[in-house]
Amino acid sequence: MTGFGRAIVSLNTHDVVIEIFAVNRRNLEIGISLPKDWQDIDPHIQRALRKKLLRGRINVSVKVNASRNSGSFDWDQETVSATLSSLRQLAVVNDVQFEPDPALLYRVATSQSDGKLPLWQDHKDVFFQGIDAALDEFIAMRAKEGSAMQADMLAHLESLAQIMDRVEPLVPEQVPLYRDSLLKRLHDFGLEIDLNDERVLKEIALYAEKCNVAEELSRLRSHLDQMHATLEEDGAIGRKLEFLLQEIFREINTLGNKSSNVEIIQAVLSAKSEVEKLREQSLNVE
Numbered sequence: 001m002t003g004f005g006r007a008i009v010s011l012n013t014h015d016v017v018i019e020i021f022a023v024n025r026r027n028l029e030i031g032i033s034l035p036k037d038w039q040d041i042d043p044h045i046q047r048a049l050r051k052k053l054l055r056g057r058i059n060v061s062v063k064v065n066a067s068r069n070s071g072s073f074d075w076d077q078e079t080v081s082a083t084l085s086s087l088r089q090l091a092v093v094n095d096v097q098f099e100p101d102p103a104l105l106y107r108v109a110t111s112q113s114d115g116k117l118p119l120w121q122d123h124k125d126v127f128f129q130g131i132d133a134a135l136d137e138f139i140a141m142r143a144k145e146g147s148a149m150q151a152d153m154l155a156h157l158e159s160l161a162q163i164m165d166r167v168e169p170l171v172p173e174q175v176p177l178y179r180d181s182l183l184k185r186l187h188d189f190g191l192e193i194d195l196n197d198e199r200v201l202k203e204i205a206l207y208a209e210k211c212n213v214a215e216e217l218s219r220l221r222s223h224l225d226q227m228h229a230t231l232e233e234d235g236a237i238g239r240k241l242e243f244l245l246q247e248i249f250r251e252i253n254t255l256g257n258k259s260s261n262v263e264i265i266q267a268v269l270s271a272k273s274e275v276e277k278l279r280e281q282s283l284n285v286e
Helices: 036-050 077-093 102-111 120-188 198-210 214-231 238-258 262-282
Strands: 003-011 014-023 028-033 056-066
Touching: 003 120, 014 120, 028 036, 036 056, 036 120, 077 102, 120 214, 120 262, 214 238, 238 262
Parallel strands: 028 056
Antiparallel strands: 003 014, 014 056
16 A cells, blocks of 8 residues: 655754655565664664554655754855856856856755764654654555545445356256256257156256355355455454455355356356456555
8 A cells, every 4th residue: 555654853953854655565665765874773763663554665765954944054165166166167068057046055055064963862752753743644645545445345345246146046047057958968969868867867966066056155255244344444454355355266266167157157257357356456455
């Protein structure tokens, strides 16, 4: 499930910009981008995220910039002037008009500062308040997307239920159809065998046993009910949905294998398509 959250916290002389964003993954993977001087905060951020997240490729970006309001910059004036001179020469060579404005001067000046960052340990509480704020925004966005996914999955479940409603009345018709087809084939081969012939009755009985799908239909209904209930649960349900869909597909596949009725086979193909759509969505659910 995708999501995005952002927070900015002030550490007196510096501002910290925290961004958390995610793409779909079956498991939880966390990647954190940090300033060089703050690398040892990585495991602390990992623990904070793992308390609240279970799935997805989670990317965290932490940028520490000198605050515009701090008034405490330390840069080398000669280096700044040399940089501007080099930029001016580059502009002349490429026939580009060069007119430095305050924004450019600020970027050049701050880029030439000593780059020394405050110790994160001195601002731990404030920093993790920012992490929590970005996480809350991230989770809220995920929840909104989750509601849309839930509605979509419920619609596919309803389609599956309707397919089962069409299949169930067709199941009892399979044996009479097979009996008529068997007698017709025998007649076409010039074998006039009475319906009460023991060999015919045995063949029909074997077929009736083979195409008995009452258990499969019963389990399918049960699994669909469990899917509905699971989608209404709070907390992590992704793995449970995957398991149920695996079982639903198994029963539908068995139903198709046991059936010779063209209408049932077509319905089974439609049902498999709905299950595949549900399976794709379930991989995005936490």
